Amino acid sequence: MESAVAREKYYLRFIFPLLACFILTTLIGCGSMPKPVRNLGKTDVDFVMDVHAREQKELLMELTRKLYVRNPNQLRKIEDMTIEDRMLQIFGRPGELESKSLVFDELDGKTSIDAILLAFDESYQGDRVFAAMVGLTEMLRRSYNHQQEFFILDSLDEQSLYNSARNIEIFVWRLYHRRDSNGELYLLTNHYNEQQFDVSFDRIFTRMAMVQDMMALIVADKTNRSITKVAHGVVQFVFLPVP
Template identity: 40%
Template sequence: MEHSRPTLLMESDPMVRVRHHRTLVLLSLTALLLGGCANSGDPRPFQLKNLAKTEIDMVTDLHIQTVNRLARELTIKLYKRNPRELAKVPGMTVVQRLDVLFGTPRLITHAELNNLYAEKAVPLAFDPAFEGDRVFALMVGITGMLHASYDYRNEFYLLNELNQQKLYNSARNLEAVAWRLNTYRHADGDPFLFANSTTNLSFERLLGKMIAHQDMMANIVSDATNRTINTVVHGIASTTLLPI
């Protein structure tokens, strides 16, 4: 009887029972999902690494994938409207630019941009003295701000944390970028980059979607962590961008 008593005590401990139940559920779920992976028709196969993700981690991953997809689309559209920018670098192609912008691991230094990245690269696209590829400068700025707002990660796990202020700041900076695309011009009146027109506002829509996603993630993180967002007024016409 003395040997069986500890077992009975463990079984009567509610915390032990809860942990035991959670383990069984997790193992059952793992077996079920792994079994589902055998079906070749499953478009999103289960991966063991997902067991180390919270619901917020998975939502974050989806947001990262979405804003990256929107940024890729924006890059392609800008090069179509501004082919002269790509031609500034002999032999350069849009595919090569996309590989650099979205490759893994992500490059955060570019000699042709004086190694500027994220919000620090954006001003080059609207600098009259800059003779390089303005589309590349702008997209290194945009993709860099998005990348920095997710702590330079492409995936999130249990111990990774997000900063709601960085997400919020990136959204405000994207608003400023949209304003600059429509407003900043050369001395002769031509825009630095051709984007929106009266009949085509797709660039503005893409940026608007990115802004919405960043604001949504900022609010999700703020609610989950009970940390407030500093919503200090920062006009879109400001000459400086918020730090990320």
């Protein structure tokens, strides 16, 4: 009798809370639960995925600010627009969920790769930094299933992560080489002169691609699936699909 009572207390104290968290994670998610409780539904890989997703967002925010500082003429295309306004439009307020796709009338509803292409379209008269960063941010969010936090049952696609890493490289090539009919770069980045040698943009882009490649390898190892790698020359650079 005493052993039966002891078992009942054990289940009530330890097993039932674990089961409750697992069920809530499956049905509605643990996002609103206290952090120690939410962490019960995570594996080591989930924690690693969280860290990489957060780092990628921080890099995107840093890149957005730097592009506007380097290209202030783009911000002036919209009256009374500030960098903080743009940051809020793209990244939202701290703690806000990122499940919503980035779609803006200002970009004619174009997002992800289509928005990036708009930034390098000579006929486009709008804010090219905004188009480029909306596109790049949305593409990377898709590679993470628009999630900021991951749990046991969550899964990412290793091919989308790999493709997005290659797309970052394609984006960088266009940024550094595509010019308008007057021979001017669409957007300025690194700065070289006799007094200054700034390659800080290279550092950001390298880290962004490395984060995506690392995540692709982690997910491929977790799921025991292989990645189809792509090889092509710079001239043939075409953005790869990230569903």
